[in-house]
Amino acid sequence: MVSPSISFNQFLEKEKLKSNDSNFTDWFRHVRIFLAGGNLQYVLDAPLGAPPAETESDEVKNVYQTRKIRYSQVQCAILCSLEADLQKRFEHHDPYELVNELKAIFETHAVVECYEASKQFFSCMMEEGSSVSEHMLAMSGHAKKLSDLGIVIPNKLGINRVLQSLPPSYKNFVMNYNMQNMNKELPELFSMLKSAEVEIKKENQVLMVNKTTSFKKQGKPNNKDNFKKGGKKVVAPPEKPKAGxxxxxxxxxxxxxxxxxxxxxxxxxxxxxxxxxxxxxxx
Structure with a gap:
């Protein structure tokens, strides 16, 4: 039995693959999502192959015909998602050969993209006094980029990376987290950091008030020994001791x-x- 037609609308609305290989990773992710939605992942596992011999049963011939239609549908969808020069180059390739050749062509860019994404994730640091929400959002974005490239960050490694990226004001928080051997998921850690951020801001406000109060108690400096010269305050020179x-x-x-x-x-x-x-x- 022949499979019903597959809708390509959402897939074709995505950005086309550019010949300069600048968006291959995103494009290939869209291909995988599209194929998963139609249970067609097997199309990228092996080529269609030669048709069955005339002596084969009708059942075998029907199975091959169904596969041929599905391969053709996927081929059309992928070709429509390529820029014109790439369409001409791969017009007569089946989807398995088409995707594998594209992967080989754009492999270098994917490696560089993966390197840059991991560099951003492992070098991301939160600035003192900045928002912990914005910082966590940035780190989540870097982790998602790695995930899209096929690199999944284990939870424990992700937790350690977040703790290492915090500024000195979170030193006690990090120490308590490690001393209590907590094993949290990232959303739980984010909630804890939001609470810690509130307490740290309160402590900083108390310190500022104490510094201001201490300064007022000291009073103004004694200016009796100072005099003005040319509009500027000059400290009077100390008296010389009398000679004996x-x-x-x-x-x-x-x-x-x-x-x-x-x-x-x-x-x-x-x-x-x-x-x-x-x-x-x-x-």
Whole structure:
């Protein structure tokens, strides 16, 4: 029995495969989805093959005829999804040969695309103070890109990569997560990070208030020793200490060195005992 016709509308609405191989990965994903929707994945597993011999039974001939119609339908759908120059090149290829040759042609681009996607996933870092929701959305996008390329990130590896990408303010969160040996799925981790983000913002606000209060308690600096010069504040230079007697200074009273007369202990003692009087003092 011949299979009913397959609707190509949604598939044909997708972006056509470009000859510069810039969208092969997305295009091939659309092909796989289309074939899965019609249970036609087997078309890419092997070519149609030669028709059965005349001596074969009618049942075998009917099975082959059904397969031939389905291969033809898939071939038409794939050819319509190619740009004109690619259509001309593969017009007479069956879908199995067509897709495998395209994969061989665009293999290098797929490898490069896979490398870039994995690089973005493993180098993605959240900036301090930014939104954890936006960060998780970015990381999920990189993981999905890898998945579309056939690379599935295991849950535990994905969790570790997310924890490694967090800024220093989430250090305690990461430590507690690892110490408690949690085994969460990514959606659960995202929910936990949203709660942690709220608490971290509260802590930062308290720190800012404490810093402001501490600054006010210190008061304004003392400007008595400052003066203005040309509109700018200049700190007054410190006073120079007064010079004392030099080691070779000779006292005029006791004739010894190292001090002046006014500091002479003999002079001050004689003055106190009344043996001498200061000049200009009446006797």
């Amino acid at each position: 007697p030099k080691p070779d200074t000779v006292c005029y009273y006791c004739k010894e060195k190292g001090h002046w007369k006014r500091n002479c202990s003999k002079y001050l003692a004689d003055l106190k005992s009344g043996l001498i009087k200061k000049k200009g003092t009446a006797e």
